[in-house]
Amino acid sequence: MTGSARTSNHFSLNEPVIFEEGSPGRRGFDLPELDVPARALNDIIEPGLIRDGITGMPELSEVDVVRHFIRLSTWNYHIDLGLYPLGSCTMKYNPKINERMARLEGFALAHPYLPSERIQGALEIQKTLETCLAEISGMDAVTLQPAAGAHGELTGILMIRAYHESRGNPRKKILIPDSAHGTNPASAAISGYIVETVPSNKRGTVDLDRLAELVNKDVAAIMITNPNTLGVFESDIAKVAELLHSQGALVYMDGANLNAMMGITRPGDFGVDVLHINLHKTFTTPHGGGGPGSGPVAVKEILEPYLPYPVIGQNSQSDYFFDNDRPQSIGKIKAYNGHFGMHVRALCYILANGAEGLKEVSEIAVLNANYIREKLKKAYALAYESPTLHEVVFSDRLQARKDVHVWDIGKRLIDYGFHPPTVSFPLIVPGAIMIEPTETESKQELDSFIDAMLTIAKEAEENPEIVKTAPHTTRIGRIDEAAAARRPVLRWRPD
Amino acid sequence: MTGSARTSNHFSLNEPVIFEEGSPGRRGFDLPELDVPARALNDIIEPGLIRDGITGMPELSEVDVVRHFIRLSTWNYHIDLGLYPLGSCTMKYNPKINERMARLEGFALAHPYLPSERIQGALEIQKTLETCLAEISGMDAVTLQPAAGAHGELTGILMIRAYHESRGNPRKKILIPDSAHGTNPASAAISGYIVETVPSNKRGTVDLDRLAELVNKDVAAIMITNPNTLGVFESDIAKVAELLHSQGALVYMDGANLNAMMGITRPGDFGVDVLHINLHKTFTTPHGGGGPGSGPVAVKEILEPYLPYPVIGQNSQSDYFFDNDRPQSIGKIKAYNGHFGMHVRALCYILANGAEGLKEVSEIAVLNANYIREKLKKAYALAYESPTLHEVVFSDRLQARKDVHVWDIGKRLIDYGFHPPTVSFPLIVPGAIMIEPTETESKQELDSFIDAMLTIAKEAEENPEIVKTAPHTTRIGRIDEAAAARRPVLRWRPD
């Protein structure tokens, strides 16, 4: 058996790279006739500055282009097709209304340099979103400028640095738990800090004793993810914050997992000084095949002076404006003021839910994850026994006895019509299988996933080969990634 | 071998009928709160008029609905995927701009009963389209009211009837060549006419001598398709028209094949009195999985008084209005004034092309068809030797020797990643394979189709079984249609 009751085989069309298509003279676009006097270009620009042509760029009709990308699209798995249980990624349904609203002409064509009286609508959207995010996270001020989660981390750490500098010493180190996402240490490093790793205890949370040993006046902050990447709530978080604060250090929270706690607990209420929020996770802006995202940063009052500029001000007539006069600001982290298109979508989602709706989101996200945990915990080894919230991490320990590893299990899931979970992360779990279903999955979809996982566990026992060579039902088989990296071919060239 | 170089196998998701999904209490839509005083319904409407509930109607979340229809969609072949060579159907690329323009709020929300000063834009669109269609077809007046080709036929024949009635005698018969589409006789019949069939000669065109025998004062009109369903231009069309006209009868042309002749020859110039035009063929409005279409009817001046009402008038200030004061009109053929959404799309296409563009359309449609004809004429028997325009009809005569029939060839094409051509039509060609590529196909796509057809011809010789049992690469195999019709199950019921 190579397929499942959930899938059938059907042909899909092949398609070469676009550079091998078309033919000279085809056109996909026509420009209105020039309505100003034509002048010879050479009279305007030195001929040496003009290019000859663009080697290799294909000429295509509109039909060619449409067919090309339509065919490519059919090779992708996507959230509208089925469960996408990538742990830490919060792959939830992206409401269609978000897309429509972001495309309204008044938004799509707005330019941030227009005089403020011509952009009141956009500024109101941004300000309202800031206010909502501050309330959800329990913080005092928000910047929408960062482009994604990692960018938010950098922004937040730079603000921490500015804060310490304003007190005379930027300090040297950022503490990061060993379960953290790779962007955490990377962001700390670009901020000019040394990274020190905090080990986890056997509950999967920060080891308080070891932390106590590490915290000193050299420490600028801890970067902590809560609930952490195991889906476990850092129950000592208040103590962690106390410990850091007692040494003048701050607490940065990676808010990637906010989907577990909206309306239930707030970072601002458990000692966090600054966090970033991934609008492309919790707030349903689409992942777009890798981006764009949006990573607003929320801070406590003490950090407010350091926010990137502009911040959105309101004058005495209640008109909004971009306030660039921010002497203590860390500066700009990105041109203009962030991914406005994502802000519209996120606000649309927040307004659709309201307070009760967002709480329900977190509740059902946690319910769905625990349902999977319960149903799979006999067949797969739980990484930690601690209660988990919106995601659950197993290890491949039981399957590894038959030399079936997490990667194999993921690939085999494809044959059952599912996207694999996050694999091999967090790093502290050998053979981690990290499953986050989100609240937008139905019981039927979860049951079907559970069935597939149980079947695979059985296959791993009885027929490990079929798992190890999976997937068997895709248009291309498992890729030899090592070979690809050995001689990278990063662009098309004519033969 | 079951697939081809053009395709790869890939899984697709299964999906039950929607009535087996969801669960009580799910919601996909919320209504704004009632903002008028709530009254008990029973105080407004007799309780006996209120229904209890709707048995079997499922309760679904927005996510459930999206997933359901997305999964269904992936099971369809479509024009954006590849060649769709259905003869007589003119399956050409549907420009994306058409869709956008038809959805502009000013069009989508316009109501035909609004006072005319509030719908000048819509009326201008309809009037402009009428003018363009009149010029393209060489006729004097156009109605946009008919919903599709067959509906246009009915409209046209009813106008012919009204014309004859105004002369005192509706007459009895409509002559229809044996190569005609089934809607022609069906439309004539609902118009209260007897259908008489005109045989084709060995060139595949109307047999003039036999026609001469049939034409008399009982004949109201001939319904002729030109180029006919073999793709052959009725070269005697002028004589045909003369013959009919000499007996006071009229010439109705089925304009389904207008794509072969735009800017090259015009029905109005070769004796046609009335024709319908399929906007969903020649003018790129999408087929929508079976509809909606749009079937404007163009007429010569003599028939103008009989047009369905309203016609679009223009007053002395050049304002447009619906003119319902049409005493000789055949009446209304449809509520309101036709498929306006399709009119916008068709006009958008005509304006994109202009006169030179439309001529190029026809030229390349004919080039593409003849290219296929030339490349396949050795492997498949040409139905007729006559020169063909935008489509070509083969028969399965050569393949039938191995008991491989047209239906098998079509199904086998699916394995090669193509939609089958029209099969078993026109009826005068036993085992007809009717191929119309249209102008929106590239040489590459045609070559790939030709390859597939040649391969199938070879398979028919060498391995007929694989052709006869095709398709092999689809999620469902060949359907037992006879069994389905024997005990029709036309709706879902709970078990």
Added chain:
Amino acid sequence: MRYIPNSDIDRKQMLAGIGVTSIDELFSGIPEKLRLRRFLDLPKPLTEPELVDYFQTRAAKNSVGETAFIGAGIYRHYIPIIIDALISRSEFYTAYTPYQAEIAQGTLQAIFEFQTYIAQLTGMEVANASLYDGATGVAEAILMAQRISKKHKFLIAKTVHPEYRAVVDTYARNLGIQIELIDYAADGRVDMEKLEQQSSADVAAVIVQSPNFFGAIEHTHDISELVHRRGGLSIVNVCEAISLGILKPPGQDPSEQRTADIVVGEGQSFGVAPSFGGPHVGFLATRERYVRQMPGRLVGMARDYAGKSGFVLTLSTREQHIRREKATSNICTNQSLCALMATIYLATVGPKALREIAEHNILKTDYAANEITKRTRHRVMFPAPRFNEFVVEVSGECPYGLPLSRFYPELGNAALVCVTETARRKDIDAMVQRLAA
């Protein structure tokens, strides 16, 4: 041209492949003297940016922003956004009629679901895959009833949409069909006494509409019973499909005597835009025993030769491409994509929100009618319970609704006003205020 892939180079290669030197040679079948010796006289071609400009300018000339309170067969209901997102998939909107079942299961299953939804909503046993619109639907229903009954006289309520009746006249005129109108009573419903009187034994069928053109809800079950007693068929037309979410459907009753034989109607209210009159979507539902007399396509469940289940177009021996002049209808292309919109609409709203939407229509209409009665000097006519329309007699021109003088001169200066769930109270109040002025 951007929609034509083959460039000059491609064309030359293809001409060479065919063995001719010019495209012109390929047109040798068209006699020289019939050739057009000039270019067509059409506006010069527009580029895409110019097209956008052209159509935006025209769209802006239709003023659709303000609620006009016009319904009369085309209703402005809220259209959930997912509908357009889904039907905009090329897989749905660019596909042809699903004759090749193996690569059209998506369309086929969706139509099967449409048929089921319509059957459930109307309370009938089976429904077809769509007809052009409600108007032609009524005409088709009449032809169907003629085939079933072999009788030729039809009674049609005067409160059936006047444009529908006009279409019926056009269709029926040459088929030996005789149409008689049934008048309305003082309450705005069918005059049951007249109906009783007119229902002779030679009547093939009676056609009523509910809610009728005045917005009044008919006693369709009583009418069906009466008609059946006289040996006729009962045809009910539903112009405002949302009403099916709350009103007892014509096809549902413990007694078969009291149910309609054909329920036909317009599905535009189910998620299809007004679009200046079309495309919309007609539906036709009936009893299982009349299936072979139905017009239009039908999708049925089927199996492949390996036993796997799926869907296919079936009973096509009724249709024109097989039966030609003996077909049950000449329809070929239908309204498939609009039927898909309706299917997605019904899936999205489900039975509960559909009922709520219907309730809001009733309550807001009731509110509007009461307010006009209370606050203006205009008279709301016809006391029968209404769904979402009512007739108001005005002095002078009514700035809202549809003036009825064209269709019902006997009503004088009356207008047909429509209030759906999309009308906000403030819009209604503004209307009332203006009418009061």
Added chain:
Amino acid sequence: MRYIPNSDIDRKQMLAGIGVTSIDELFSGIPEKLRLRRFLDLPKPLTEPELVDYFQTRAAKNSVGETAFIGAGIYRHYIPIIIDALISRSEFYTAYTPYQAEIAQGTLQAIFEFQTYIAQLTGMEVANASLYDGATGVAEAILMAQRISKKHKFLIAKTVHPEYRAVVDTYARNLGIQIELIDYAADGRVDMEKLEQQSSADVAAVIVQSPNFFGAIEHTHDISELVHRRGGLSIVNVCEAISLGILKPPGQDPSEQRTADIVVGEGQSFGVAPSFGGPHVGFLATRERYVRQMPGRLVGMARDYAGKSGFVLTLSTREQHIRREKATSNICTNQSLCALMATIYLATVGPKALREIAEHNILKTDYAANEITKRTRHRVMFPAPRFNEFVVEVSGECPYGLPLSRFYPELGNAALVCVTETARRKDIDAMVQRLAA
């Protein structure tokens, strides 16, 4: 909630399956005292019709109809409609980063095509899968040059977009990087003499922008040559990507000495909407030998174990998820969908229309500048050849363009005016007329 499938019934079954009686029990891991004991203070939930209303109202408060002639890094070019039709497919916009290559070949191949297009346009050997925007792109290029050169001093032209320079300052501040500005000459280009003087041996790289912030086209090849002579790297920033359709790209020259080492920039002009500042799409292209120092994702060709060819994310040992604090960048989520828009844009316009579009920008800008000179009392500054922007010195406030006083106080009351192919002559003439008044 309509985005949450599981109903109460489903939830009860699931709770039973887990063996708890309430959802609350599942939150036992969160200490009681940290729990929020009230609902969040947020606006009350809106239904879909209310949301549409809410956002339409706000969108209408941005007045975007009239051309404002503002560019400055965000350009209003015509966006072919097929782009949105294609990227609106769920297959593209709802997919995650293509880590699972077997079910993400569509995204992977499209990114590979983006990389190739960018390489072709810039004349460079390789390009990455995108960066957040042009501004962070320049910052990343500087960090990359620091890694390559092991030097820490950077010269950046004052005519690089001021917001980009601000972002560079933010990124560079804590990494031992020293930034020095290079002034512009009277013609609006980089002052080559000052550049020569400032280019000491300890300079890691020189960063210029072309067309620069004033719209002037730089001699990037001369600059690269100069920089290379002094042992530095040459980084060229392209803010207005359409210019690559006609200008000799920084990466193209028979002599490697005269080509840039890194070409970085903003791709918004390739079919991405202004959208009030984002999302747009940064790109970074370089020489093959620097590939392992590049920031961001890279897609490479690959084969499966059966030898079938396809694509995969590669060289990820540079990235944060593998290398953590030693990664070449912290970037993870990038601008994939905007890169797809750019790819479709480039496929649609092709080399010919891209060049024509670029030409129209040049000619219309030239026309506008000449008209202002001829017909108004305002002075168009900086004579260097321009692409689609120029600086005009005005008396009083300029109703068009971007006032430059915030970024270049030394220019007084000057404004940066942008004229793209979308500006019609009548718009330009109207501007000139108003400026003349």
